[in-house]
Amino acid sequence: MRLTPEEALPLAHALIEAKETIGFCERCFNLTAETLCEICRDMRRDPSLVVVVEEPADVPVLERAHQIRGLYHVLGGALSPIDGIGPDRLRISELFQRIKDEDIRELVVATNPTMTGEATALYIAEQLQPLVAAGKLRVTRPAAGLPMGSDLEYADEVTLGRALAARTDVLGGYSAPPRSSETRHAGLQNDGQD
Amino acid sequence: MRVREVRLHDFRCHSQLDVQLGPAVTVLVGSNGTGKTSVLEAIHLVLQGASPRTSQTKELISWGAEALRVEIELQDPEGRAVAAAAGYASTGERRNTAGGAPLTDLSRWEETCPVRAFIPDDVRLIKGSPRRRRRLLDRLATAIDPSYGRELAGYEEALLQRNSLLRKGVVGPDHDPWEALLARSGLRLAAARESSLRSLFGPYAYMHSLLAPAPSAPASLLYRTNVAALDEPSYRERLNDQRFADRRRTFTNLGPHRDDVRFTLGGRDLREYGSQGEQRTALLALVLAERSWVFETSGREQLLLLDDVMSELDDGRRRSLVALLSRDGQVVVTTTDLHYFTSEELCTMEVVELTGPAKRSGGS
Numbered sequence: 431m432r433l434t435p436e437e438a439l440p441l442a443h444a445l446i447e448a449k450e451t452i453g454f455c456e457r458c459f460n461l462t463a464e465t466l467c468e469i470c471r472d473m474r475r476d477p478s479l480v481v482v483v484e485e486p487a488d489v490p491v492l493e494r495a496h497q498i499r500g501l502y503h504v505l506g507g508a509l510s511p512i513d514g515i516g517p518d519r520l521r522i523s524e525l526f527q528r529i530k531d532e533d534i535r536e537l538v539v540a541t542n543p544t545m546t547g548e549a550t551a552l553y554i555a556e557q558l559q560p561l562v563a564a565g566k567l568r569v570t571r572p573a574a575g576l577p578m579g580s581d582l583e584y585a586d587e588v589t590l591g592r593a594l595a596a597r598t599d600v601l602g603g604y605s606a607p608p609r610s611s612e613t614r615h616a617g618l619q620n621d622g623q624d
Numbered sequence: 625m626r627v628r629e630v631r632l633h634d635f636r637c638h639s640q641l642d643v644q645l646g647p648a649v650t651v652l653v654g655s656n657g658t659g660k661t662s663v664l665e666a667i668h669l670v671l672q673g674a675s676p677r678t679s680q681t682k683e684l685i686s687w688g689a690e691a692l693r694v695e696i697e698l699q700d701p702e703g704r705a706v707a708a709a710a711g712y713a714s715t716g717e718r719r720n721t722a723g724g725a726p727l728t729d730l731s732r733w734e735e736t737c738p739v740r741a742f743i744p745d746d747v748r749l750i751k752g753s754p755r756r757r758r759r760l761l762d763r764l765a766t767a768i769d770p771s772y773g774r775e776l777a778g779y780e781e782a783l784l785q786r787n788s789l790l791r792k793g794v795v796g797p798d799h800d801p802w803e804a805l806l807a808r809s810g811l812r813l814a815a816a817r818e819s820s821l822r823s824l825f826g827p828y829a830y831m832h833s834l835l836a837p838a839p840s841a842p843a844s845l846l847y848r849t850n851v852a853a854l855d856e857p858s859y860r861e862r863l864n865d866q867r868f869a870d871r872r873r874t875f876t877n878l879g880p881h882r883d884d885v886r887f888t889l890g891g892r893d894l895r896e897y898g899s900q901g902e903q904r905t906a907l908l909a910l911v912l913a914e915r916s917w918v919f920e921t922s923g924r925e926q927l928l929l930l931d932d933v934m935s936e937l938d939d940g941r942r943r944s945l946v947a948l949l950s951r952d953g954q955v956v957v958t959t960t961d962l963h964y965f966t967s968e969e970l971c972t973m974e975v976v977e978l979t980g981p982a983k984r985s986g987g988s
């Protein structure tokens with residue numbers, strides 16, 4: 431982008447202003463200049479369907495697929511112990527709080543098709559397993575077909591739309607967690623000590 | 625792709641040497657000290673990135689020289705010439721090129737011109753660290769299923785993540801998702817390795833029976849894994865149970881990253897109880913079996929480099945070996961004595977005589 435000084439100055443001011451006013455949506459942690467983001471304020475959206483993503487940048491990607499007209503929840507990353515990212519570093523407890531407070535019937539965990547994205551989806555699904563078993567909630571994941579190991583951002587909207595339409599239960603393809611590790615709803619404590 | 629010519633500059637005892645290879649078997653003949661094995665090393669260095677004899681590349685540079693250089697002329701299936709070269713300086717600087725352009729990833733040669741070497745003194749695959757034997761398993765499994773590599777990379781990432789939790793002292797539910805991924809992926813890896821090794825067993829037993837001095841007990845290859853009896857739930861449960869023990873050792877004990885292959889002769893483990901001769905025979909049988917297996921499975925030819933294999937065999941076994949070498953791709957074999965070959969055999973081979981260091985030598 432090439433700008434004349436006359437054009438550049440207002441833009442620079444706008445950017446500074448944006449940086450000062452843009453924050454996170456209080457409900458879904460998408461980027462917004464308001465308390466609630468545009469999507470959360472949109473009354474035509476289906477609030478019983480929530481799409482969980484890693485980053486705010488994933489929201490417009492999923493919007494372009496025109497497959498789901500629900501709300502979002504932005505985690506702010508994916509689980510990665512190597513990088514020091516445990517469940518407490520993501521907005522997972524905020525997600526579980528929303529599930530308590532709102533009438534959410536399905537959670538579509540659209541984290542990236544990478545190992546960290548997959549682990550994050552599994553973690554959320556297993557923590558919510560009691561609600562799923564009680565028939566109160568479905569936890570799904572876009573179907574296979576997305577290029578494995580890549581970011582959601584690089585998927586084209588047709589592929590993404592198909593994967594979202596054919597979503598499956600996260601725990602469908604996995605064995606249940608062992609009995610000795612009790613799954614706790616919103617159990618986020620890090621057992622650092624024995 | 626086939627190798628047509630190899631040129632060595634300041635490589636071990638050769639200040640300058642050009643060798644032309646035939647399309648099938650090339651025999652490098654010369655008395656001890658003429659640098660036959662160096663030619664095999666040079667080919668291996670360019671196409672695999674290291675000598676099969678030493679990891680100290682500096683040792684390969686001629687005494688008094690500052691750098692070595694090896695150029696290889698290849699020919700692709702359409703008959704086009706492809707140039708591969710490697711230069712190593714005593715300063716540690718190295719440079720690989722393909723067609724004159726710098727090449728950082730040598731997997732290009734592994735894909736187009738795979739090379740395997742047999743050096744009699746090097747039985748590390750059988751005696752050494754299990755890592756080499758796991759690499760064998762991974763090669764076999766990848767040849768059968770190209771998606772295996774992705775599965776392995778995913779497994780290794782999940783393993784690093786769980787080990788990272790162990791090192792930080794974490795043993796709680798943070799482990800759950802990684803253990804689920806390890807169980808799913810680990811069982812897939814083990815199944816792929818087990819079945820690919822099983823398919824190599826026939827060719828291996830056959831090659832071994834041709835090469836081992838009679839009477840020989842039956843030779844076997846056994847896949848060893850600590851996840852053999854597990855399904856996904858019991859695998860996860862085991863990982864879960866071992867969190868505290870794993871935290872003490874700071875790594876994950878359960879899983880195919882601990883796999884091994886056992887070479888046995890009449891049930892005896894050759895790694896611990898085999899003689900040097902038995903280990904060599906097993907290794908040569910393995911190299912030949914993998915080559916023939918790869919050719920049968922994928923139609924791909926391997927360039928085989930065999931150092932001094934004829935001297936230890938009796939006459940009948942030499943004939944069997946030469947018959948095996950004349951199929952499935954190119955071979956370079958070194959020998960001190962041409963009489964190990966019959967005159968009929970020599971007619972079908974390229975014979976290159978090495979007369980000694982610092983002298984030029986060409987194809988016959």
Ligand SMILES: [Zn+2]
Nearest residue numbers: 455458467470
């Ligand atoms: Zn929002």
